[in-house]
Amino acid sequence: MTDADTTNFDQRSGLLTALLDSWDRNNTILVNLLHAVPDGALELRPIATSPSIGELFMHIHYCRLIFVEEDAPESATAMPEGEWRQESDRVRMAQWLNESAATVRTAVVRRLQEGRQMDRHYDHPILLLQHMIWHEGYHHGQIKLTLKLAGQALADEAIGAGTWDVWMDKT
Numbered sequence: 332m333t334d335a336d337t338t339n340f341d342q343r344s345g346l347l348t349a350l351l352d353s354w355d356r357n358n359t360i361l362v363n364l365l366h367a368v369p370d371g372a373l374e375l376r377p378i379a380t381s382p383s384i385g386e387l388f389m390h391i392h393y394c395r396l397i398f399v400e401e402d403a404p405e406s407a408t409a410m411p412e413g414e415w416r417q418e419s420d421r422v423r424m425a426q427w428l429n430e431s432a433a434t435v436r437t438a439v440v441r442r443l444q445e446g447r448q449m450d451r452h453y454d455h456p457i458l459l460l461q462h463m464i465w466h467e468g469y470h471h472g473q474i475k476l477t478l479k480l481a482g483q484a485l486a487d488e489a490i491g492a493g494t495w496d497v498w499m500d501k502t
């Protein structure tokens with residue numbers, strides 16, 4: 332395909348729209364999980380040497396922003412102080428996650444619009460989105476397992492509507 336064909340294909344298929352939608356859904360799921368964590372459980376760790384649940388959420392936020400800073404600095408926003416912070420204010424944490432999700436989205440869209448590659452990582456700007464989705468799913472499972480180990484497992488019927496169903500249900 333030529334570049335023009337690719338652009339037409341995107342417009343016909345909605346491929347880019349679907350990819351960005353998947354990123355938005357991923358963030359919705361993460362924020363839903365954050366709000367589902369029981370009171371007091373943000374400090375839980377699976378073992379003593381592992382990060383707490385709260386630290387994992389802040390690590391996810393940090394990773395989004397550091398990769399934008401390294402790969403698309405024109406879209407970078409201020410970095411948080413420290414990668415593994417223990418936070419307890421879920422409303423603020425959710426706001427930060429929404430902001431960093433928007434930062435990643437903007438960085439990818441701008442590079443695509445400008446036809447530019449990322450600076451340091453990734454063979455294509457879309458791979459930043461895919462990497463972050465993979466990374467956050469990886470930590471999502473750790474967070475749920477940490478709750479289970481502490482006897483505070485989230486019931487599938489309760490958490491499913493805000494997580495799996497966000498991926499799968501047709502609107």
Ligand code: NI
Nearest residue numbers: 390394466470
């Ligand atoms: Ni990680």
